[in-house]
Amino acid sequence: MEALVQACARNSPVEIVQTDLAGVEPFARGRMLEIESGVIVLEEVQVIGKTAKFGKQTPLLGYFRFGSRLFEFRSRVMSSAKPVKLNRATLVPAMDILMPEEVEEGQRRNVFRIPLAALNPPIRVEFWYGSMPADGNYTLQRGQTKEGDGITCSFEGGETEDGTVLVPSRRADWLGTLIDASDVGLGINIENCRLSELKQFTDCYIRFQLPGDDDGPLTFRIETRQVRSIREGVIRVGCLIYEGKDRWSHAAKVRRLWSFLTQWQRKVVRIIDPTELGNA
Secondary structure, eight states, rough: HHHHHHHTTTTTTEEEEGGGGGGTTTOEEEEEEEEETTTTEEEOOOEEEOOOOOTTEEEEEEEEETTTTTEEEEEEEEEEEEEEEESOOEEEEEEEEEEOEEEEEETTTTTTEEEEETTTSOOEEEESSSSOOOTTTEEESSSOOOOOOOOOSSSSOOEEEEOEEESSSSOOOOOEEEEEOOOEEEEEEESOOOOOOOTTOOOOEEEEOOOOOTTEEEEEEEEEEEEEEEEEEEEEEEEEEESSSHHHHHHHHHHHHHHHHHHHHHHHHOOOOOOOOOOH
């Protein structure tokens, strides 16, 4: 519960969905504004750029992140439309949801993510171990590999105080394709990798370039939450994105990712050629 209180004090993002529609409908996203009189006040929530409407007493499943941990809770709508003052000059629409009785760590395995597999060309991902496995059970495909063409360096990746994520200086351990994404997690198909080489709950680094984004590649520190075989030599990895040391820097990266995802989703809804976004 303390994580929820502190996350609300920081006006952290929260995502909610009607309980029986989790995994079917996309989550509505907004910010927590304050806790008052047994309710959490949320800024007007939206789904892919549209205002989401929830009736009074609608049961909800919610997710928020605090630090590197993802939390879930159950609640219900107490008031679906009211104005809230952000400052002396600004009024924003808001809603009240009941303060939950329990808050638990969650994994969001069945939560709606925006699929990206139809992108042409696909988004390619560089993938590194956060630290090398102690048992030596790995084969670097592009670091100091069997081809011997990698760069040997002791730097294993890290993060600066201003929130800049630095990937390891060796070549990527694996390459893959981004299959789906939300602002808290990613699904990636990793190539030339065996299940024995990458385990659940492994810290890793990733880097990828969004189509049409001129601000350079996005780099994240992630934790593997699901690892399963797709076909020979290809595994699907579900990842949780860690929040960085500087939450403002991290939020800026997440906004870039979310902006791209909403833009892509709108194009899919309008049945626009999936190559168009990559060529924009």
